[in-house]
Amino acid sequence: MVALVIALALLFDFTNGFHDTANAMATPIATGALKPRVAVAIAAVLNLVGAFLSTEVANTISGGLIREGDGGVKITPVMIFAGLIGAILWNLVTWLLGLPSSSSHALFGGLIGAAIVGAGFGAIDLSVLLSKIVFPAVLAPITAGLVAFLATRIAYAITKKKQRSRFKIGQIFTSSLVSLAHGTNDAQKTMGVITLTLIAAGFQDTGSSPELWVIVVCALAIALGTYTGGWRIIRTLGKGLTEIEPAQGFAAEAATTATILASTHLGFALSTTQVASGSVIGTGIGRKGASVRWRTAGRIAIGWLITIPAAGLVGALASWVALAGPGGIIADAVVATAVIVTIFVFSRRNRVDAASMAVANDPAALVRPKRSKSKARANR
């Protein structure tokens, strides 16, 4: 059981990585500041490094959402197992739809669902749910959007048109910062899940820090996921919401970095994914002549709204089956694997990969194919 939970936790870490590549790298890829493959490689390395930089693991898996500890619910490995299934499946569904959604919310949602089935509605602290998830989800994109809007206005007011392509150089630095910040935060979640499972199973002392091998495998899993690149989400964030110019990309990344750093250090936690999406929309409003596709933005917002209930539903279902006994757990694992395979097969139908994100830096590149065709005809 413990081995199964660890395997699932690593799979979750992997989906977390490829879901969140877009947060840092969608804008530099969209403006051509970094080539797609190079961008995901940088992001992967920085996530790997980030995972080692900070190993301060949260004391609670759910961040207080579920009443853990004395007088509350004891979170069992079975609950964590079911919660992880919910989180992974929801992450894959949103990836298939190309929606940037918060991986932490998927994890919390899955765990909440599992805890409700395992321990009843009393297990959930509703006020924490509102103040930690629902309100920040509204405030994060608005904050980041406002910041990105102002930054975009400043960039366009100061620079002349011919100078703006040089923002690409700055983009490399700002997007790297986003990646590193992501690595220091997100690998911790999985380390926390695995460590708490080991503690619950009695393999590790209460309150001890994660073992070295846990840190290493978590870092590798998130880096590998990042390198794989959630190209569908990168496409949505980089091209689907608005057309991004280098100056906008720089402004959006600066806004994302500043907002995330401020929120982690001033005690008002915001989701990286929601901040990054808000920045892109803000910069789209900020440039004259740019338009924001609000339909896409609306789809993303709906995705955020249903992340917790949807992951919770899957988590609850998985938990309900798993509580039936060992056979239930095996059934869960089999069904989950089948669904994952189905999603991958389905995604093959219309592939989105690095090649589909290639940017034509040179306007002539868009014309050339035609010209060569006519040339070929002339040669004939």
Place this chain on the structure above:
Amino acid sequence: MIDWLAFLSVLVASVIGACGVVFLFSVGLRFVGSDSRRVRPFGVVSFVLCGLLILYGLYLIIPAFHR
């Protein structure tokens, strides 16, 4: 239920941080790419300040530096 003061400080800090970096980088681009030679050093200074702000971001990201 919501810590509005914390939220406000996050908002203000993000605006200052992001707009600061973008302002300095933009001024740097403007001056360094300028036709008049006299203002170019100001552009370089601006880039350096921008770099320092980015380093401060790095300092904030890496916990080992501030604990």
